Amino acid sequence: TKYTVGDYLAERLAQIGIRHHFVVPGDYNLVLLDKLQANPNLTEVGCANELNCSLAAEGYARANGVSACVVTFSVGALSAFNGTGSAYAENLPLILISGSPNTNDASQFHLLHHTLGTTDYSYQLEMAEKITCCAVAITRAHEAPRLIDRAIRRALLARKPCYIEIPTNLSGAECVHPGPISAVTDPVTSDKAALEAAANCAAEYLSGKLKPVILIGPKLRRAGDGAEEALVKLAEAMGCAVAVQPAAKGMFPEDHKQFVGIFWGTVSTGAADSIVHWADALLCVGTVFTDYSTVGWTAMPDIPLMEAEMDHVTFPGAHFSRVRVGEFLSHLTTQVTYNSTTMIEYNRLKPDPVLVHTAAPDDELTRKEISRQIQALLDSKTALFVETGDSWFNGVQLKLPPGAQFEIEMAWGHIGWSIPAAFGYALRHPDRKTIVMVGDGSFQVTAQEVSQMVRFNLPITIILINNRGYTIEVEIHDGSYNKIKNWNYALLMHAFNGEDGNAKGLSAKTAGELQAAVKVASENTQGPTLIECSIDQDDCSRELITWGHFVAAANARPPRLPGA
Numbered sequence: 001t002k003y004t005v006g007d008y009l010a011e012r013l014a015q016i017g018i019r020h021h022f023v024v025p026g027d028y029n030l031v032l033l034d035k036l037q038a039n040p041n042l043t044e045v046g047c048a049n050e051l052n053c054s055l056a057a058e059g060y061a062r063a064n065g066v067s068a069c070v071v072t073f074s075v076g077a078l079s080a081f082n083g084t085g086s087a088y089a090e091n092l093p094l095i096l097i098s099g100s101p102n103t104n105d106a107s108q109f110h111l112l113h114h115t116l117g118t119t120d121y122s123y124q125l126e127m128a129e130k131i132t133c134c135a136v137a138i139t140r141a142h143e144a145p146r147l148i149d150r151a152i153r154r155a156l157l158a159r160k161p162c163y164i165e166i167p168t169n170l171s172g173a174e175c176v177h178p179g180p181i182s183a184v185t186d187p188v189t190s191d192k193a194a195l196e197a198a199a200n201c202a203a204e205y206l207s208g209k210l211k212p213v214i215l216i217g218p219k220l221r222r223a224g225d226g227a228e229e230a231l232v233k234l235a236e237a238m239g240c241a242v243a244v245q246p247a248a249k250g251m252f253p254e255d256h257k258q259f260v261g262i263f264w265g266t267v268s269t270g271a272a273d274s275i276v277h278w279a280d281a282l283l284c285v286g287t288v289f290t291d292y293s294t295v296g297w298t299a300m301p302d303i304p305l306m307e308a309e310m311d312h313v314t315f316p317g318a319h320f321s322r323v324r325v326g327e328f329l330s331h332l333t334t335q336v337t338y339n340s341t342t343m344i345e346y347n348r349l350k351p352d353p354v355l356v357h358t359a360a361p362d363d364e365l366t367r368k369e370i371s372r373q374i375q376a377l378l379d380s381k382t383a384l385f386v387e388t389g390d391s392w393f394n395g396v397q398l399k400l401p402p403g404a405q406f407e408i409e410m411a412w413g414h415i416g417w418s419i420p421a422a423f424g425y426a427l428r429h430p431d432r433k434t435i436v437m438v439g440d441g442s443f444q445v446t447a448q449e450v451s452q453m454v455r456f457n458l459p460i461t462i463i464l465i466n467n468r469g470y471t472i473e474v475e476i477h478d479g480s481y482n483k484i485k486n487w488n489y490a491l492l493m494h495a496f497n498g499e500d501g502n503a504k505g506l507s508a509k510t511a512g513e514l515q516a517a518v519k520v521a522s523e524n525t526q527g528p529t530l531i532e533c534s535i536d537q538d539d540c541s542r543e544l545i546t547w548g549h550f551v552a553a554a555n556a557r558p559p560r561l562p563g564a
């Protein structure tokens with residue numbers, strides 16, 4: 001049988017380590033889906049809609065390093081653009097693949113279904129160019145190898161999504177076999193001279209400093225090439241305090257003696273806030289300072305920073321390109337001297353362990369009791385997803401045991417992300433215990449993907465915190481629009497079971513009911529278990545309320561230019 005463009009793409013996806021590709025079929029991509037299905041290394045995963053499909057691929061990329069989402073033209077791609085945006089903001093190489101019109105249609109001025117009703121179908125590629133690091137449209141079969149390899153390589157190197165558009169009549173067109181995959185995957189290593197110079201500059205930046213601190217951001221993990229392990233070694237060589245930004249929770253072991261907490265301004269944990277502000281040198285690695293991570297710009301470090309990014313390092317007065325963070329951290333480890341001043345200070349400042357009250361079984365369920373019971377669930381196998389909402393704050397406060405993974409989407413912040421993303425993640429990591437903390441409002445956005453968890457018999461535990469509405473929004477700025485229609489969430493799981501599912505839906509209004517439901521969930525190994533936890537709508541974290549005030553103030557800043 002002839003080797004085709006679709007076969008070429010399938011082989012490249014398999015060669016870069018993809019084992020599941022997420023799809024919604026449409027007549028512009030059906031031949032392509034057949035070709036992908038024909039590759040023995042790929043398992044097709046159908047999703048209920050393209051928003052969820054792209055968010056499932058985003059979650060899969062967190063687990064696998066790279067992912068693929070295959071949709072139909074326009075009606076499919078425009079929804080998938082949302083998960084693609086998430087992958088861009090969260091630094092994940094999601095490969096968005098869209099079917100497109102037959103190559104003969106444009107020159108025949110044909111009006112087509114699934115388009116805007118004009119004869120110009122180029123709008124999708126143009127939109128994709130804005131939200132990916134590389135967008136290609138294959139117009140002739142012999143171009144496919146060059147364009148497919150270029151897009152995939154760019155995405156892998158930049159840790160950003162890419163876009164590949166394939167006309168419906170080209171997926172089955174004749175194509176050559178791919179060349180060595182190393183041409184696509186070979187990493188760009190640091191320039192030796194720049195690496196040396198950057199490490200010397202860092203040693204200079206640190207020399208004479210009494211109180212250096214390391215601050216880790218979410219791009220540390222995204223950098224790959226052993227950056228997380230290299231960071232631990234550097235920290236141990238320096239002996240200094242290590243704080244992490246909220247979106248980097250879990251990227252440094254929280255049981256490590258040098259971990260001082262989550263640096264999140266006034267809503268920080270441990271002694272991170274005071275230690276970071278006490279430092280006289282701050283090594284920022286993979287940090288992202290946004291309005292949300294700086295609590296409306298109130299939590300910015302107040303000294304000149306050294307910032308190590310995925311492929312460059314900057315200092316006050318210096319910049320070094322083509323320095324890969326993993327190699328840089330390892331190289332710097334050989335140059336630093338041990339100085340435990342900041343850890344001595346931390347041991348003076350660290351807060352006493354908080355005595356967590358255990359509710360009596362008949363006590364009405366509270367946010368604190370939910371957190372206490374989730375904390376007891378966490379172990380080395382856990383992958384905890386926390387959704388936009390008060391779940392961010394409750395999740396960030398939990399202590400991660402060694403090996404536990406934490407996933408949050410704090411840059412893009414699309415409510416509902418956690419359900420499809422946890423589904424995609426769990427497909428790649430069936431060995432992990434995936435737990436989702438999600439609010440009622442967020443759950444309503446992408447609830448359909450629970451049915452895929454049922455279909456694939458994934459034992460995901462969904463802790464749905466029902467506080468009757470959009471509480472995070474209430475704390476930023478309240479209005480009638482923050483009210484939502486309540487669902488019978490537990491009953492919904494029966495609907496998703498259809499005639500053969502193993503999902504369980506439980507509701508808990510007291511501490512005892514939650515305890516019992518958690519036991520049922522841990523025993524349900526054949527499907528997802530949703531536990532609807534009803535709490536008072538005003539039962540939200542102090543951190544959310546404080547953070548909400550500062551974010552609202554940042555949003556309300558008057559136009560700066562006079563007369564603007």
Ligand SMILES: Cc1ncc(Cn2nnc(CCOP(=O)(O)OP(=O)(O)O)c2C)c(N)n1
Binds near residue numbers: 391441
């Ligand atoms: C796609 C999308 N649309 C709207 C928003 C704004 N938003 N952010 N958080 C919310 C409400 C979240 O409510 P819940 O999930 O119930 O969480 P809680 O804050 O715990 O009640 C909205 C409506 C958003 N973050 N993402």
Ligand SMILES: [Mg+2]
Binds near residue numbers: 389468469
């Ligand atoms: Mg809510």
